[in-house]
Amino acid sequence: MLTTQFLLLGAVLFCIGVYGVLARKNAVMVLMSIELILNSVNINLLAFSVRHGSVDGNTFALYIIAIAAAEVGVGLAMVLLIYRNRRTIALDDLSEMKG
Amino acid sequence: MLAQEMNSEIVASSGWFLDHAWVIPIIPAVAFVLIIFFGKKLPMKGSELGVFSMLASLVFAGGAAWQWIQRVNSVVDVAHDAVKEGAYHAAPYVEPVIREWTWWQSGGFHFGIGQHIDGLALTLLVVVAFISSLVQIYSLEYLRGDRRYTHFFAALTLFSAGMLCMVLAPNMVQLILGWEIMGLCSFMLIGHWWEEEANSRAALKAFFTVRVGDVGLLIGTGILFFSANSWTQENLGVSGFNISGLSAWAMSGEASSSALTWGAVALFIACIGKSGQFPLHTWLPDAMAGPTPVSSLLHSSTMVVAGVFLVARVYPVFWEGMKIGDTNINFIVLIGGITIVIAALLAFVQNDIKKVLAYSTVSQLGYMMMGLGAGAWLPAVFHIFTHAFFKACLFLAAGSVSHSGSHHSFDMKKDMGGLAKKMPITATTWIISTLALTGVFPLAGFFSKDEIIDNVGYGGYNAFMIVGLSGAFLTAAYMTRATYLTFFGKARGAAAGEHHDEHDAHADAHDSHDAHAAHDAHDSHDAHGADHGPHESPKLITVPLMILAALALVAGLSNATPFGESWERFKKYVEPSAEYVAIESHMATGPGEAIIVPQQNTTAEGGEGKYDKGCAVVAPEAGMACYFPTVKHAPFKWSKAALSLIIVAVGLISSWMFCVQYYTRRNKRLVGLTERSKVLRGGYAFLWNKYYLDALYEKVIVRSIAHPIAAAAAWVNQNILDGIVNGVGKVSRRVAGWVYRNIDQRVVDGAVNGSGAAARGTGGALRPVQSGKVNQYGALLFAAAAIGALILVIINT
Numbered sequence: 001m002l003t004t005q006f007l008l009l010g011a012v013l014f015c016i017g018v019y020g021v022l023a024r025k026n027a028v029m030v031l032m033s034i035e036l037i038l039n040s041v042n043i044n045l046l047a048f049s050v051r052h053g054s055v056d057g058n059t060f061a062l063y064i065i066a067i068a069a070a071e072v073g074v075g076l077a078m079v080l081l082i083y084r085n086r087r088t089i090a091l092d093d094l095s096e097m098k099g
Numbered sequence: 100m101l102a103q104e105m106n107s108e109i110v111a112s113s114g115w116f117l118d119h120a121w122v123i124p125i126i127p128a129v130a131f132v133l134i135i136f137f138g139k140k141l142p143m144k145g146s147e148l149g150v151f152s153m154l155a156s157l158v159f160a161g162g163a164a165w166q167w168i169q170r171v172n173s174v175v176d177v178a179h180d181a182v183k184e185g186a187y188h189a190a191p192y193v194e195p196v197i198r199e200w201t202w203w204q205s206g207g208f209h210f211g212i213g214q215h216i217d218g219l220a221l222t223l224l225v226v227v228a229f230i231s232s233l234v235q236i237y238s239l240e241y242l243r244g245d246r247r248y249t250h251f252f253a254a255l256t257l258f259s260a261g262m263l264c265m266v267l268a269p270n271m272v273q274l275i276l277g278w279e280i281m282g283l284c285s286f287m288l289i290g291h292w293w294e295e296e297a298n299s300r301a302a303l304k305a306f307f308t309v310r311v312g313d314v315g316l317l318i319g320t321g322i323l324f325f326s327a328n329s330w331t332q333e334n335l336g337v338s339g340f341n342i343s344g345l346s347a348w349a350m351s352g353e354a355s356s357s358a359l360t361w362g363a364v365a366l367f368i369a370c371i372g373k374s375g376q377f378p379l380h381t382w383l384p385d386a387m388a389g390p391t392p393v394s395s396l397l398h399s400s401t402m403v404v405a406g407v408f409l410v411a412r413v414y415p416v417f418w419e420g421m422k423i424g425d426t427n428i429n430f431i432v433l434i435g436g437i438t439i440v441i442a443a444l445l446a447f448v449q450n451d452i453k454k455v456l457a458y459s460t461v462s463q464l465g466y467m468m469m470g471l472g473a474g475a476w477l478p479a480v481f482h483i484f485t486h487a488f489f490k491a492c493l494f495l496a497a498g499s500v501s502h503s504g505s506h507h508s509f510d511m512k513k514d515m516g517g518l519a520k521k522m523p524i525t526a527t528t529w530i531i532s533t534l535a536l537t538g539v540f541p542l543a544g545f546f547s548k549d550e551i552i553d554n555v556g557y558g559g560y561n562a563f564m565i566v567g568l569s570g571a572f573l574t575a576a577y578m579t580r581a582t583y584l585t586f587f588g589k590a591r592g593a594a595a596g597e598h599h600d601e602h603d604a605h606a607d608a609h610d611s612h613d614a615h616a617a618h619d620a621h622d623s624h625d626a627h628g629a630d631h632g633p634h635e636s637p638k639l640i641t642v643p644l645m646i647l648a649a650l651a652l653v654a655g656l657s658n659a660t661p662f663g664e665s666w667e668r669f670k671k672y673v674e675p676s677a678e679y680v681a682i683e684s685h686m687a688t689g690p691g692e693a694i695i696v697p698q699q700n701t702t703a704e705g706g707e708g709k710y711d712k713g714c715a716v717v718a719p720e721a722g723m724a725c726y727f728p729t730v731k732h733a734p735f736k737w738s739k740a741a742l743s744l745i746i747v748a749v750g751l752i753s754s755w756m757f758c759v760q761y762y763t764r765r766n767k768r769l770v771g772l773t774e775r776s777k778v779l780r781g782g783y784a785f786l787w788n789k790y791y792l793d794a795l796y797e798k799v800i801v802r803s804i805a806h807p808i809a810a811a812a813a814w815v816n817q818n819i820l821d822g823i824v825n826g827v828g829k830v831s832r833r834v835a836g837w838v839y840r841n842i843d844q845r846v847v848d849g850a851v852n853g854s855g856a857a858a859r860g861t862g863g864a865l866r867p868v869q870s871g872k873v874n875q876y877g878a879l880l881f882a883a884a885a886i887g888a889l890i891l892v893i894i895n896t
Contacts, residue, residue, distance in 0.1 A: 022881070
């Protein structure tokens with residue numbers, strides 16, 4: 001089935017995204033990885049949408065794209081502010097949340 | 100003739116005001132919102148809205164009261180012949196005007212809101228609206244120039260709305276609503292001058308102390324609801340919150356007695372908190388930190404009687420739950436009796452005029468509770484009515500003294516004395532109210548307080564009759580002391596025209612900052628602004644005083660038992676009927692529309708032997724309901740009244756002699772005590788000398804008398820409470836002790852401590868996880884998600 005390949009693609013993208021989030025030190029790279037994860041989810045939704053012949057998945061995917069755009073906007077703004085204040089965007093140096 | 104009367108349907112009259120009594124609390128509620136949002140822009144800073152709304156409420160309440168009288172007449176007069184022929188056990192039943200709408204519903208429970216108008220509700224409605232109106236008018240002058248003038252009036256108006264809402268509540272839910280609104284307003288108003296820490300602490304203390312009791316209100320309502328709901332739904336078609344439903348359930352003889360007992364105990368704990376009963380009375384004297392109008396309205400005449408009102412409202416529950424019909428000591432009468440004496444003794448050692456009145460209020464509330472606990476329902480409710488007038492008058496007079504006579508001080512020792520000449524109107528109203536409070540014939544207090552004492556004895560509670568009489572003696576004595584210190588003797592401090600430029604740390608110097616400056620500015624416009632000495636208060640203050648004093652004179656005549664049955668208007672219009680009522684008769688008819696009074700009880704005994712049958716003596720038959728127990732009424736005897744009058748007279752005279760003696764003694768000790776003379780500025784050392792004696796006095800009284808009594812009372816209370824609860828006195832104490840040692844100390848405390856330790860341990864263990872590194876958090880997140888997904892897969896396959 002064609003959809004199986006889509007699902008596999010989604011899984012691969014998801015894994016790359018997770019690896020990026022966990023392994024990358026650069027905040028921008030982390031954000032990009034998050035985008036990868038979100039898009040893998042989109043692909044997943046579309047694949048199932050095709051498989052079940054339903055339009056719901058497409059609708060959700062559209063929502064996710066819109067929300068991802070907003071999320072990236074906020075994320076980049078935060079990264080920008082962090083850079084202004086600290087002159088770095090390496091996540092290892094940002095441990096204010098330490099309990 | 101008799102048969103005809105008995106089977107005829109009597110249609111009670113109604114009227115617009117009765118049917119629409121729910122409007123009464125709405126008016127001040129709306130006014131509150133308007134004051135909050137637009138008050139500051141209005142020419143009189145919102146106070147006109149408050150005064151106007153209270154006057155409107157008063158008109159509505161008065162109209163409803165008038166129509167209620169018509170309604171009772173329309174039933175009682177028609178049934179008159181049947182009553183004479185003995186077809187009734189008690190006065191004919193007049194149906195309250197009950198209307199209820201669904202307020203909100205949740206999980207099949209309907210919570211209603213509406214009105215339950217009967218004599219009791221109308222008494223309180225009229226009193227609250229009336230006193231609120233006068234107090235608001237008084238406040239126009241008293242708080243002139245205050246920095247939170249608008250907010251003061253907003254809170255005062257909201258308070259009235261809450262109290263009115265509670266008073267006409269047809270169910271416990273609305274009652275709790277009004278009760279809590281009052282608690283909130285009490286907090287806001289006590290802490291009105293919150294810049295001083297003592298005031299905000301007093302506000303918090305009042306709020307929290309009352310909250311302790313409020314837990315009982317919720318628990319009691321819950322207990323009663325879950326035990327009564329199925330019965331009331333089945334028989335009356337109303338929920339277990341409904342007040343008349345609860346009353347009928349409690350009197351039906353089918354109610355579980357342990358549910359009744361526990362429900363009544365829990366509700367009474369709420370009343371202890373709200374009505375300042377021992378041992379939760381401590382908040383009330385501290386509440387005097389609020390402005391005087393607040394003390395007058397909330398903490399003497401209206402809000403604090405909410406607890407008494409609650410007992411009177413669902414009286415059948417307490418009657419059955421506490422076994423008031425027996426002459427055994429019960430929880431209510433005991434607490435009331437203790438409160439009378441404890442508070443009256445404390446009133447002797449106060450220098451602050453308002454605190455004397457506060458303890459006096461606590462003591463009088465004790466009388467009301469004792470009356471209710473001993474079956475003297477009517478005298479207790481009547482005492483709410485008369486007490487409101489003279490106690491409000493006393494507080495307002497104290498405020499008048501502080502406003503115009505003692506330079507914003509409430510200290511009787513330092514800043515008062517000899518004011519009778521300077522402030523004749525205030526002094527006259529004060530003295531009238533004092534005599535009314537002490538129960539001098541024929542003023543208001545005589546007819547209510549003496550009736551309580553008399554009926555407590557008649558109900559079989561002889562020991563408590565003695566408590567009541569000694570309370571009357573103490574009341575006369577401490578009020579004479581306060582009167583003497585304030586209005587007679589030599590003028591001291593501010594009353595002598597002395598200026599305190601530096602105010603000492605006295606708690607009640609509160610209004611001496613901003614309000615002080617405003618007062619000075621205000622006075623300089625007056626003719627006597629220059630000398631700034633004590634003078635009579637302006638009309639806005641004296642007119643409410645005079646009205647209240649006039650009522651303190653005559654209010655007692657509205658139920659003057661000594662003058663015969665025709666004077667007992669309260670009995671006729673306020674006391675609910677203890678008659679069996681056919682349930683169909685008022686189920687079918689619409690609210691407030693009509694009632695039918697069918698009577699088949701031809702077996703009733705007429706005349707004096709009426710108590711052998713009737714509600715609470717014999718349970719109602721199927722299809723009939725009772726809404727009120729058969730309470731006894733002591734026949735008035737001058738010999739008994741004379742005894743209490745003599746006791747009061749002895750109290751008044753001996754206290755007066757004592758005060759005079761003190762005064763002369765103080766003069767002899769003028770010399771040699773100069774240590775603190777600088778505080779009093781310029782040779783008022785004799786004042787301090789008196790203070791010194793009082794310090795001793797205070798120590799002697801409080802340490803050696805009040806404390807052991809309090810301790811003993813607490814011990815007895817603990818005993819008796821357990822006795823009622825478990826049915827066996829001593830055994831239950833041991834059980835309670837065992838439970839305390841093993842369950843409470845070991846199990847409950849152990850659980851609490853254990854969970855605390857566990858939480859700390861896990862916290863320490865999990866601390867390294869909070870590394871602050873985003874990547875690690877992400878790893879945890881994905882790991883958790885992966886585990887979750889794994890579980891999902893395993894479960895689904």
